[in-house]
Amino acid sequence: MSHRTIPTSQRLLDVRYEIRGELARRARDLEAQGRRLIKLNIGNPGAFGFRAPAHLQAAITEHLEASDPYCHQQGLEESRLAVASQHIRRGAQGVSPQRVFIGNGVSELIDLSLRALLNPGDEVLLPSPDYPLWSAATILNGGTPVYYDCLPENGFQADPAQIEASITPHTRALVLINPNNPSGASYSRELLGQLVEIARHHRLLLLADEIYDGIVYDGAAFEPIAPLAGDHPCLSFGGLSKVHRACGYRVGWGVLSGDPARAAEYQHALDLLGALRLCANVPGQWAIPAALNGPDTIGTLTAPGGRLYESRRAVIEACERSAFLSLVAPAGALYAFPGVDVDKVPGFDDHRFALDLLESEGVLIVPGSSFNVPYRHHFRVTLLPEAEQVREVFARIERALSRWAPA
Ligand code: PLP
Numbered sequence: 200m201s202h203r204t205i206p207t208s209q210r211l212l213d214v215r216y217e218i219r220g221e222l223a224r225r226a227r228d229l230e231a232q233g234r235r236l237i238k239l240n241i242g243n244p245g246a247f248g249f250r251a252p253a254h255l256q257a258a259i260t261e262h263l264e265a266s267d268p269y270c271h272q273q274g275l276e277e278s279r280l281a282v283a284s285q286h287i288r289r290g291a292q293g294v295s296p297q298r299v300f301i302g303n304g305v306s307e308l309i310d311l312s313l314r315a316l317l318n319p320g321d322e323v324l325l326p327s328p329d330y331p332l333w334s335a336a337t338i339l340n341g342g343t344p345v346y347y348d349c350l351p352e353n354g355f356q357a358d359p360a361q362i363e364a365s366i367t368p369h370t371r372a373l374v375l376i377n378p379n380n381p382s383g384a385s386y387s388r389e390l391l392g393q394l395v396e397i398a399r400h401h402r403l404l405l406l407a408d409e410i411y412d413g414i415v416y417d418g419a420a421f422e423p424i425a426p427l428a429g430d431h432p433c434l435s436f437g438g439l440s441k442v443h444r445a446c447g448y449r450v451g452w453g454v455l456s457g458d459p460a461r462a463a464e465y466q467h468a469l470d471l472l473g474a475l476r477l478c479a480n481v482p483g484q485w486a487i488p489a490a491l492n493g494p495d496t497i498g499t500l501t502a503p504g505g506r507l508y509e510s511r512r513a514v515i516e517a518c519e520r521s522a523f524l525s526l527v528a529p530a531g532a533l534y535a536f537p538g539v540d541v542d543k544v545p546g547f548d549d550h551r552f553a554l555d556l557l558e559s560e561g562v563l564i565v566p567g568s569s570f571n572v573p574y575r576h577h578f579r580v581t582l583l584p585e586a587e588q589v590r591e592v593f594a595r596i597e598r599a600l601s602r603w604a605p606a
Pocket of ligand 1 (some may be wrong): 305341
């Protein structure tokens, strides 16, 4: 009897998500053998001792009994109202609860937003580095990622001229991730205005992943793009996972702004795809009004003395002291994306190094090339551990790099 394996979809051939890939599997094997590891691969606040604010938990418990039925495919009315109000307060045009889509995390909505848009061969402009779900979802939905460089030497900022030069008759959307995962770059009002002008001129849908909208450091201010886009169609994403430290609730939202007439079919397509999956997790949605109408709970973490601020400072100081590393200090989000000086470590390769670091030092990082960059001398760590653990991690990284450097 022959034992043929089950063939998988050809669509998966170019799909990668290495944050939870081979290295993470190797880490699990090592843990099963009793190794104690420091795992910095996932921006999972709960895994580092952060709790969702008590008023979010209370809102869920209070409404648990009301959460038995499916709700509307776009989400609970109360929750959509809270999201719409936040965006109207920010100055976005054309926003109403009917144009808010609540999903099982922003992850689900990234997929839906591209599925509703793309036909085979359509191109999507994505930042490099990107959060790799954007590339994966583009490919899975028949599209082609076209990357615009956000280079370390430019502070990981986008270059509008390069974006404009990459546009073809097949380009359908311009994606931005602000603040960016993995680089931590945050975009100025001026740059965002230039991106809006490009999108407007070439009639591209703006897809703005703003899941880290409240996480900025050192006085940097987050600028939402929707208010600058005015009547131009823009879908902005936010959620509870990061700013509200409740990623296990699986709650995110997408908000359509701009002239409703110009995106009526797209709005309908999003509603239809939402209906096909019935609705998002209902209990978690009750935390949305509590989160958006309640007190700010992130500011004390990102201000001097706050846990995220101090961890970020520990990363910056470790990179400054390092014989091998350079860093563009992250202005926002939950990650740092240091680069290794390849003149000092000539044979450096991000994947091989990450595997070596895991096996020899018990530290799990994500190789930079997992974020769709064409170079292999960066890596990503999350800022979520306490500062002391960050210092320990960078001591181990330095030790491993010294072994890689010629004597
Ligand atoms: N977008 C970005 C930039 C992210 O970093 C993440 C998670 O790390 C997501 C979206 C997905 O978040 P969730 O599905 O938890 O809302």
